[in-house]
Amino acid sequence: MKPHNLCKSTNVSTEEVWLQVRDHAQEIADSEPQLTALLYDVVLNRASLGEALAARLSRKLSREEMNREELTPLLADIFVNQPRVTQSAAADMMAIFERDAACKSPLEPMIFFKGFMAITTYRIAHHLWHNDRKPLALYFQSICSEVFGVDIHPAAKIGCGLLLDHATGVVIGETAIVEDNVSILHEVTLGGTGKISGNRHPVVRSGVMIGAGSKILGRVEIGRCAKVGAGSVVLTDVPEHVTVAGVPAKIRGKANTPALDMNQCFESGLI
Template identity: 60%
Template sequence: MAIGEVWEHLKRDGTTVVEQEPGLAHLLRDVVFLRSNMGEALSARLARRLAREDMTRAELEPLFNQIFGDHPELVSQAARDMMAIYERDPACFSPLEPLLFYKGFLALATYRVAHQLWLEERRWLALYLQSVMSEAFAVDIHPAARIGCGILLDHATSFVVGETAIIENDVSILHEVTLGGTGKDTGDRHPIVRSGVLLGAGAKILGRVEIGTGAKVGAGSVVLADVPPHTTVAGVPAVIVGVAREENPAGEMDQSLECRKSE
């Protein structure tokens, strides 16, 4: 769905929400109806959630508007995240839900701004956003990490991503997942997660290991070695338990460990 279509969808659903719940009219007016595009809507919502005495909404919202305005690809990436949630999460019945309520989506949108600031060498401000993101959403993503789009970060509480981690497009991640290092190593020391991967709740992936395309990591697993594409791993430490039953585990969101037979 094109970003313009997503924006129209948000406005239609916003009208329905106000009709059904007039008490939410102020929120919808501020975040959606007074905005001319999705970038402005994201800026308003993030500024509302992240404003502190240190940086007020009056300071944050223009910052977000500038970053999203100068880098429209960030808005497109956020739109893809939003639609990934809508398409994969059976509890989500409108793309408007993530914008208003889903801290995983809002944390990723905050990360996208922080990452752009990091690339522009505005590192103190990027780290500030990381700090308030962690405080507001219980999600800690280093602004130097590289994350694609079409990401479903479900529930999101206690999701941690280290500085040199890489997450490709179209990945689904449950709460309490850690993409961490193994100690005091420097350089590339955090995991690489390829496209189509499903990371189950509580999975800990440590070191510069690679989770191959279309792989599945079972809930509560500790991964210390590379995971081949289209395999399922589970356990502490994680071991291969079979071939992933789905071609695209991220899209199917099936956290069971049932596997298909190897060919």
């Protein structure tokens, strides 16, 4: 079974991202001696973005039951030989760089941002899940939750250009679908309700922004370029290009390109 690939709208060049990452890593290594060893290990001694991602994740995820020497070749094999996984990660890095005012280069997510590390760990787990290695996929899910405070089921279907801003407490369930170019803040839940089997988690269309602390429950659809206000509880479908907020969430206004703008205020013009 092949992994689900939603990344249809990205034209990010993995090689161009890698060049930017290397250049900034060299600048920091030259000016900050305390980070030199890390940057040479993770970036400057590596031949590609895939190898660098494998090195960084192996440092973060290694445990007594799976040490770095075991983990690095496993991750490198996936990143190097599965270009879509690496390209998705590159698109995520650029999404963070372009949308997060605190991010000054594509290197920073890989070195400092746990939201990026969490979604990249999910991408590894998702690949394993669809290659008949489900116990190992669940292992990575468990370690991701422990290390980064982010719990994403490896069977969830997630596109690229994803920003998990701060990321702490994000939960994405097994049958959730998140399309390309979505921004999700911390403490967001894309969850199910009750013991319903089958498709029981939300569908989030492209261009959506979900504010901090929001809970979207059940097989509801968040329409393209909609905005979910912070702290909302969404139990029904949300049309495209609207802002919803409240408990339960109700339409409060319009929305334009919220995932890209990261504007959390309500826009004028009630629907």
